[in-house]
Amino acid sequence: MHIDRYERQYLIAVAAVLGLFFAALVSSALVFGVRLPQPEGYINPLTLNRTVFANPGMRNMGNGVYDVYIVARMWAFDAGSDEKDERGQDVLRVPVGSTVNFYLTSADVTHGFIVERHNANIEVLPGHVGRSSTRFNEVGTFHIQCHEYCGRGHQNMYIKIIVEPADGSAA
């Protein structure tokens, strides 16, 4: 099969560029530790009360690391907080510089989970536990939204995480 000379050179360039892109991706995962959610275990959505999700909420793991267990259901994230916002939804608080591991599952349909301006993103499926970790380097209030259509109240399904200055003064 005849291939034009310029086209052959072009193909080599294409392969090189794509290869470079992919190498960058692999190093983002292996060298810089950017991770995607991956199987954290199965769970029966009808008996969440017999699992760690019976008590959703934040656990201080020490060294600036927090584990947060959240149950998504139509149409709220139950993060186990005592503090609520003006809509009656949970509010989370962490000191700046914290690394937070989010663990999510759903009690009903498929939901989503995304933290504004932070690369934490999960499809929250009933029957599965999803995990995503992120570091909060910036003081401020960030919305955590449901990003998968889950019915009539989907657009109102969001909570807030408040990142406070390390000395504990109000943000």
Add this chain to the structure above:
Amino acid sequence: MQAVQPRPSSAPALQFPKLSALTSERWLVGSFVFVALLAISIGLLLGPAQAYRRAPALRWDIPVFSYYYQALTLHGVLNALVFTTFFIVGFAYFVTQRTLQRALASVQLAWASFVIMLLGVVLAGYAMLTGQANVLYTFYAPMLAHWTFYLGLALVIVGSWVAALVVFMTYFAWRKEHPGEAAPLAVFALLANYLMWFSASLGVAVEVLTMLLPLSLGIIKTTDPQVSRILFWFFGHPLVYFWLIPAYVSWYTMLPKQYGVKLFSDPLARVAFLMIMIFSIPIGVHHLFVDPGISELAKAMHSLLTFVVAVPSLLTAFNIGATLEKAGRARGGGRISWMWKQAWGDPLIAAQICGMLVFAVGGVTGMANASFTLNNALHNTTWVPGHFHTTLAGGVFMTYIGILYWLLPMLRGRALFARPLATAQVYTWFAGILVFGMSMGRAGLEGAIRRTDSGAVGAYTSEAAAPWMNLSAVGGTILLISIILLFTVILGTLFVSKREPQTAAPILVRAPDESPRWTENWNVWVALIIITNIVMWGPVLFGALNWVSGFWSTPYPMQ
């Protein structure tokens, strides 16, 4: 040059009129095109309405369909599933007959495909219009719609399988009559498209038949959302290539004919189509990068193959670019100036070239989507509709409209109505989709979430995203003008135009001598499709099965 031997032929000889269509073509192809146009007459108008609803400065109610997700379901299903499938099947019948210069192998089966697909649209349309199927065009379990929705979509797919069968039968009959001749490129590409489509739609067929349909009928009470998503996206990515290949057919075989030049490389075009056919299925996990039930290794491998499937599109860029260079030079262009010495005033050609330019933008944003770790930042933000409105509603849709502008006059037997309006339609769409796609993309980077009724009371749009969402409504307005122009031209051609049609179908009936024959080893391709998908999807499916509480065991939540 080989001399063309007159062959003893059993084929029903058809004399195709140059500027108009045979009655049989007119009815069959016309019926498919008619349903396609009906679908977008509702589906398109909802687009700007959604943009107005979501713009923080407007937050307007959507007319008629006040429930945002009902409108969004209609917009997605009517534009992306009904319009596309009907247009493609009708176009494939037309191109097959004209290119192979013979009748379809079975006109009865061809009509059967139409009736089955139409029945499907009626059933699904009933469920959607009555608000009993607000599940969006991806219909993820365990959210449920009325059973007519699933049965209807299943029938649309089954009907398209019948259509694929008719085209293959016609090709094999032609093959017998033309031993040793390579199939013309357009038909070769459509065969590859149908083979890919058939293989891929098995996934969604299993999902609908074993999960959604029995659930919606109350026959079973539990399901598995992760498995249903996997089966859907086994189908969902090839779906986008099913839309794209007919547009490529137009760029590769019709545009050169319209310009009166030869395609730069016929063999490499075939390689591109084969690569798309084989590599578009084993990459669908790129839609599931943040799903909890799939390993990172599988995600990385599907990401890698997604980069591979970019190759045929980059090959296309070269091949079509070189062909456009020939055309531009023939029009008096030089080394560089061939780029702007194109037929910008001809809506049939401008629609395709503008389509290519927007599609290139979509290709770049698509590379970002394909990058698995970047997905943390992009998944389910408005970046994604920003991306596919440049590919699907941009490159593909504009090319289909470019086709419609010669096909509709032939089918109706009247010249295109108000050609300058058609040209204006092309450029307004081009501008509108660029503004809309860019602003949705930026809004997504600033945190706006897709598929969210952000105009509703209490819904949240980040401050940084708000100006971009407002700009997307400006894009939507330019597109609304373009929609009005589009329907003016269509209705004018159907009911007002009195002149005889002016343009012949840009069909190439013979492959050039350098066309390789090995590309038509369909058995080998089928085997390759089966093997790559067992390797790439087998572990994904197996790994997602819920071994703890049993397969299909997630209860359907009572609302």
